Amino acid sequence: MxxxxxxxxxxxxxxxxxxxxxxxxxxxxxxTINHKKPPGPPSLPIIGNLHILGTLPHRTLQSLSKQYGPIMSLQLGQVPAIVISSSKAAESFVKTHDIVFANRPELVGAQIMSYGCKGLAFSKYDSYWRSVRKLCTSKLLSASKVEMFGPIRKEKLDVLVKSLEKAALEGEVVNVSEAVENVIEDIVYKMVLGRSKYDHIDLKRLVQDVMALIGAFNMADYVPWLGTFDLQGLTRACKRTNKALDEVLEMIISEHEQTTNTDKTRHEDFVDILLTFKHQNIDHGSEQNHVIDRTNIKAILLDMVVASFSTSATTIEWALSELLRHPRVMKNLQDEIQNEVGNKRMVEEKDLKNFNYLDMVVDETLRLHPVSPFLLPRECRENITIDGYFVKEKTRVIVNAFTIARDPNVWSENAEEFCPERFINKKLNYEGQEFESIPFGFGRRRCPGIQLALRTVRLSIAQLVHCFNWKLPYNISPSNLNMDEKFGQSIHRAQHLHAIPSYRLAGDGKLE
Structure with missing residues (x-):
């Protein structure tokens, strides 16, 4: 040793x-008063139930919920936790009592990466968070802004289709996962930061490192007195990554400050918008006088990049995987799009409102493969009793969105199967009022960029299945395509998806 x-x-x-x-x-x-706790597995000293979580905690807790019920107690080190595993329990806890569970716990990685939790995702629930959320929803993620960034989505997807058309002519096997990640990277960085890639900086790797480190299991979050020793080295890794990322964000902000007054034709991006609020009070109705400074801007930008990149790329990857596993669904979707736009042009954003089956495919993908298996954790702000169970202040509430969306009591006995037709008479709006499938969260802490993410996902899937037929390589059949998961802040495929495209469009649809 x-x-x-x-x-x-x-x-x-x-x-x-x-x-x-x-x-x-x-x-x-x-x-002490004999408060009733939800049932749960027995725990060990010091580590509590941490030892039982395994490599795929969302599936472990799904299995445990069958034994202990949809409201389950866990002891995560020194942190008491409650796991919510049904839509009814989620509604009971955080719809009726949303404000009680509106806080975020203090996580070591989030504190370091998000500049002391000055962004939107990990900030505690207070007047600052409300001011930042209002700024983001009204100035960065409004319906008009979603429309404004349409040309960027079109430009980047056109480039992707052209590169895939070339691969199709040569009969190449395409790393679909990598291709999707690259196009979403280009869209997000252009939209948020005003540029695609740097020749000398691997921004994509830095963002992936941020996602991995924030999603990593850190003993210091559950046994705080171990944090001083950083036994896993995660605190050091977070500081290194934050330093490298901070240098990039500083450079981007400085570039924008230098060009704002000289280049009036440049497309406005998130950095431009946030800089217009620099040194201003962002909530005139608050007594706290919250002023946006350079650090706040960097924290907000990081949240926007990470959230946009992970949600869209992961969902598209799983959707294409399921379509390759289910040729019937793929054909139905291609037929719907072709009946609407023909085979002589590519899909345009204005067409999306006519694709009902596409909406069902996306809804079913998000149900089976929610972007995050667990919603970002919440923390109880005060002692409260719900459904006869006592919940102590500072208890961590973990909502298992993965289990909720596969509940056979809600989705019938075929809940584990990919079947878009289950949404023929059911439309999900993801605005936090329906709890059967909650990939974007709900209540006050739900994702504010839902419409932006859905627009990108729907257009990307529509474009890829309309422009190309796809088949699996190396004698892989739809029935044995590997669908193993890799756990993290987002659930990715354990293995990259590979497929062979063949171009479908004719005449004017062909890109020159």
Whole structure:
């Protein structure tokens, strides 16, 4: 065993012993009211239930919910937690009592990456968060802004189609996952930051590192006294990544400050919009006088890039995977689009409102493959009793969106199957009022960029299935396509999706 490993083990044993001594002598047992907790699995000292989560925690908790019920207690290290695993339980907890569960817990990675949680995703629920959310929804993510960025989506998807057309002519096997990630990267960076890629900076890798580190399991979040030692090295990794990303964001903001007054023809992006609010009070109705400074701008931009990139790319990847596994669904979707636009032109955004089956495919993809298996965790702001269960202040509430969307009591016995037709008479609006499928969250903390994400996802899928037929390579049949998951802040495919395209359009539809 290496000296570093021995030191780590000794440090853990010493502090475990110290912990027990402090519990025994410094915190003697006191009489407490016998509050009823939700049922849950037995826990171990120090680590609680952390040892049972496994490599795919969303599936582990799905299995446990069948034994302990849709409202389940866990002890995550020193953090008490409640896991919500049904739409009825979610509605009971966070629709009726949304404001009680509107806080975010303090996570080490989020604190470092998000500049002390000054962005939108991880900020605690207070007047600052309300001001930032109002700014983002009205100035960055409004319906008019979604329309304004239409030319960017068209330009980048045209480039993708042209590159795939070339691959089709040569009969190449395409790494579809990589192609989708690249086009979404271009769209998001152009929309948010005003440019696509740097030759000397791998911005995509930095963003992926941020997502991986924030989504990583960090013992310090659950056993805080271990945070000082950073036994996993995650705090150091977060600081390194944040430093590298901060340099990039500083450079981008400086570029915008220098060009704003000289180039009046440049397309306005999120950085331009946020800079117009720099040093201004963003909520004149608040007594707190929240002023946007450079740090706030960087935190908000990072949230926008990470959220936009992960949601869209992951959903498109899973949708194409399911379409390749279900040729009948693929043909139905291609027929719907071709009946509307013909085979001599590409899909335009104005066509999307006519594609009912496409909407069903997207709804079913988001149901089976929610962007995040667990919604970003919430934290109880006060003691409360719900459905006869006592929930203590600071309890962490984990909503298992993956399990909720596969509940056979709601979605019938074929809940694990990909079947878009289940939405023929059911339309999801994702605005947080329906709890059967909640890929974008609900209530006050739901994702504010729902319409922007859906527009990008729908157009990308429509374009790819209309312009190309797809088949699996290497004698892989639809029935044995690997659909294993890789757990993280988003659930990606464990293996990249590969397929062979063949061009479908004729005449004027062909790109020159």
């Amino acid at each position: 290496s000296s570093a490993a021995i030191t780590t083990v000794l440090a853990f044993l010493i502090f475990t012993f110290t912990y027990f001594l402090s519990k025994l002598f410094l915190h003697p047992k006191q009489k």
